[in-house]
Amino acid sequence: MEYLKKDLGSYNLHIIKTDKFKTITVRVIFHSPIVKEEITLRNVLSDMFMLSSKNYDSKRKLTIKAQDLYAASIETTNNRLGNYIVTNIYLSVLNDKYTEENNFAESLKFLSEVIFNPDVENGKFKREKLDIVKTNTINNINSVKEDATSYSLMRMAESYSKDSPISYRMIGYLEDLEKINEENLYDYYLKMLEKDFVDIFVVGDVKEEEITSLIKENFKFKTVKRKKVPYLIDSPVRKRRLFAKETIDNSQSKIAICNVTTNLTPYERFYPLTLYNVILGGGSDSKLFKNVREENSLCYTISSVTNKLDNLLIIMAGIDKSNYKKCLELIEENMLDMKKGKFGEKDLKVAKEYFTTAIDEMLESELGIIDNYLMMELLGTEDFAIRREKMLNVTKKDIMKVAKKVKMDTVFCLEGIKDEGD
Numbered sequence: 286m287e288y289l290k291k292d293l294g295s296y297n298l299h300i301i302k303t304d305k306f307k308t309i310t311v312r313v314i315f316h317s318p319i320v321k322e323e324i325t326l327r328n329v330l331s332d333m334f335m336l337s338s339k340n341y342d343s344k345r346k347l348t349i350k351a352q353d354l355y356a357a358s359i360e361t362t363n364n365r366l367g368n369y370i371v372t373n374i375y376l377s378v379l380n381d382k383y384t385e386e387n388n389f390a391e392s393l394k395f396l397s398e399v400i401f402n403p404d405v406e407n408g409k410f411k412r413e414k415l416d417i418v419k420t421n422t423i424n425n426i427n428s429v430k431e432d433a434t435s436y437s438l439m440r441m442a443e444s445y446s447k448d449s450p451i452s453y454r455m456i457g458y459l460e461d462l463e464k465i466n467e468e469n470l471y472d473y474y475l476k477m478l479e480k481d482f483v484d485i486f487v488v489g490d491v492k493e494e495e496i497t498s499l500i501k502e503n504f505k506f507k508t509v510k511r512k513k514v515p516y517l518i519d520s521p522v523r524k525r526r527l528f529a530k531e532t533i534d535n536s537q538s539k540i541a542i543c544n545v546t547t548n549l550t551p552y553e554r555f556y557p558l559t560l561y562n563v564i565l566g567g568g569s570d571s572k573l574f575k576n577v578r579e580e581n582s583l584c585y586t587i588s589s590v591t592n593k594l595d596n597l598l599i600i601m602a603g604i605d606k607s608n609y610k611k612c613l614e615l616i617e618e619n620m621l622d623m624k625k626g627k628f629g630e631k632d633l634k635v636a637k638e639y640f641t642t643a644i645d646e647m648l649e650s651e652l653g654i655i656d657n658y659l660m661m662e663l664l665g666t667e668d669f670a671i672r673r674e675k676m677l678n679v680t681k682k683d684i685m686k687v688a689k690k691v692k693m694d695t696v697f698c699l700e701g702i703k704d705e706g707d
Contacts, residue, residue, distance in 0.1 A: 295506035296483035309489030310651035311376040315481040319370040325457035331361040332418040337404040355384040367516035367594035397503035409467035441541035441697035444529040488651040520596040535701035542600040543695040557683040563636040583612040623688040
C-alpha cells in the first residue's frame, strides 16, 4: 500500500494505492468549525444531494444512473470530529478492469454532478423536494428516544456541558428546521463550497497521474482555505461529580458515564489510553464485562469507548434500576484497580492482540483505511506499521499512569419506569 498526499491549492488529494480491492472508493470530505444552529441545515443539505440533481431530477433517475455505472454507490453522512462538523460524500465503484474502460471516469463525473450541480432553479432549491426531506427529518428527530442507548449518550453529553460541541445533537433540532427554506438552504450550500476545508481521498488500484488529472477535472473548488480552529477539544473537569437522571417508559435503565482524560501527551492518547480502554471495558475479556456483568450480574450490557478528539472515555451499561448504585460502585472500583495496577500481563497481552486484530480488520476495509489516514491528517497519528510497533511496546506502568488521568465527571441515568410484566 502506497500513500501520496497532494496539495491542489483549494483542497488536498490523498491517494492510497492498493490492489487489495476490486472497487475504487472516493471520499469527498467537507470540514467546517461546528455551529450548533447549522447542524440541521447541514443534515437537510446532505439529504437533498441524494434526492436529485439538475440532470437527474428525481431519486429514480439518480438510482438508474448509478446502476448504469455498474452499480456505483453514492451516499452522504454527517458527523462531528471534535470542534468540526464533517460532511462525507462517498463513491464506491468497480475498477474498470472488472467493468469497461472509462466507467470510473464516468462515475467521478456523476459524483461531481451530485455535488456541484444540485436541483436548483432561480437561486433556490425546489419546494416540493425540500418538503420531503424536512418531513423525513422531523420523523428522525421525533424518534430520538426509540434507541435508548443513543438517547442516554446524548443526554449525558448535554448534562456534561451545555455549551460545548460535545453536547450538540447531530440529529438536528426542530426549531432550526422550521427556519430552513429553499433560499437560505441554497445560500448555505454556496457557503459550504466557498468556506469549507476539503480533503478528497481515493483508495484502490489507481495510477497517480491519471487519478490526479481526473480529480482536478471534476472537482474545481475556487478558494484556498487553511484550518485555524483545532480539532481537539479541551474538555474541562468539574470540581464535583455531576449526577443527572431522566425517566423513560422502558423496563431497562441505561447508564452513560462521561470520564474526562486530562493532560495526556500525544503518545498517551494514541497508545496507553487505547489499551487502558480495552482492558477496562473494550470487549468480553474486559474487567467491566467480567466483574460487573458476569460475576455480579449487575447489568445486561456494559462497555467503554474512547473519543480521543473530545478527550473523553465513555462507559455505557444497561441495568435494572435497582442495581444502579451497586453497578456504579463496582465501575468505580474497577477504575481504581486500573490506577493501582490490578491487572495482569495476560490482560495486557490480550489487549495488544485485540488492537492488532483491529488494525488487520481496518486494512480489509477501504473506509477503514481512509479513516486511518484522515486521523493522520487531523491529529498527526502514525501509519499502521509504526502504530503496531509502538502499541506492542506499551508497558503496564504506561497504562497505570494514564489511568490516573481518567476522571469520572458526569453520570447520567436514563431510568426505566416500566415493570417487566407490563
